[in-house]
Amino acid sequence: MTTTFVLAGGCFWCLDAAYRQMRGVHDVVSCYTGGQTDHPTYESVCTGGTGHAEAVAVTFDESELPAQVVLDAFFTMHDPTQLNRQGADVGTQYRSAMFPADDEQRVLFEAARERAGEWWPGEIVTTIEPLGEVTRAEEYHQDFFAKNPTQGYCLAVAVPKVNKVRAQFSEYLRA
Template sequence: MTTTYVIAGGCFWCLDAAYRQLNGVTEVLSCYTGGHTPNPSYEQVCTGATGHAEAVAVTFDPSVIPSEVILDAFFTMHDPTQLNRQGADVGTQYRSAMFPADPEQREVFQAAIERAGEWWPGTIVTTVEPLGEVFPAEEYHQDFFAKNPTQGYCLAVAVPKVNKVRAAFTKYLR
């Protein structure tokens, strides 16, 4: 049986790339959620006017990789103390957010935020928001890093995040 977590922490290309290297992760979908515009496009989300976050829906097998590892990796690959931004990516679409599907996920997400607060200096600004409709991002965003490994943003931003997860979670690498 698999579990899916919908989480946002900056550009979805980075989250997607980092999660795809973990054993037990069976699917990663780059998507938009948390907004009010039906079926938004990337261009619309980039304006910040739709309310959506760039997110990923990470599906994993908890018998292979514990849910705590999925969430601790999330807090390793992005800075949850930056409000509505990750580095040079600025706007509510880049917010740090978790979207629980049910009350049990809400509790697991809250526990992960508390754990992250123990190792991140400053205040964790990650929000826990209701899971609304999830809109898949355009096809060219899916597995973007693998398709564009020499693209400038991937080299400058995604690679360091992927490397942080690789270093911290070697036991779970594919």
Template structure:
């Protein structure tokens, strides 16, 4: 039985690439959620006016990779102390947010955020928001890093995040 978590922590290309490196992750969908525009486009989300975050829906098998590892990896691959930004990516669409599907996920997300607070200097600003409708991002965003490994953003931003997850969670690598 698989579980899906919807998480936002900056550009979805980075989260997508890092999660795909982990054994037990069966699917990663780059998506938009947390806003109020139906079926937003990437261009609309980039304006910061739709309310959506760039997110990933990570589906995994908790028999292979524990839920806590999925969540701890989330707090490893982005800086949860940056409000509405990740590095040079600025705007509410790049916020650190978790979108629980039910009360059990909310409890797990709260516990993970508390663990992250013990590790990161400064206040963890990750929000826990209601899971609204999830809109898949355009096809070219799906598995972007694998399709564009020499793209400048991937080399400068995604590679260090993927490497950090690989180093921290080596026992769960594919």
């Protein structure tokens, strides 16, 4: 059974790169959601004025990758105690947020946020917001890390996050 979770935890390039390492993940789409404007673009989202977050829609097969693992990896690959930022990326577009598609996902997301509170010092600021319209980000954002492995941001920010997920979830990595 395939499931899609829409999650935001800073720059979507990092989440995309980390999730693509995991077996059972069939697709990762960098996208914008959680805002109040139609047809957001990278440029408009970067202003912080649209209300959108940079997010990923992760589609995975639960028979290969349990939903709990997908969510625990989410809380491993970003710092959910940073309000409206991840490191040097500052603004509501970089917020930590989860966008459930239904009540069942909401329950899973709430449980995952609770678990993360046991691992992280400080308050978890991850919001659980209604899943509204999801807009696919521009093509150059899709699978950005694989297309630009030597880009400075990828080396400085994405690689450590990918490595952290690889170390903590090694049994769920692609062969």
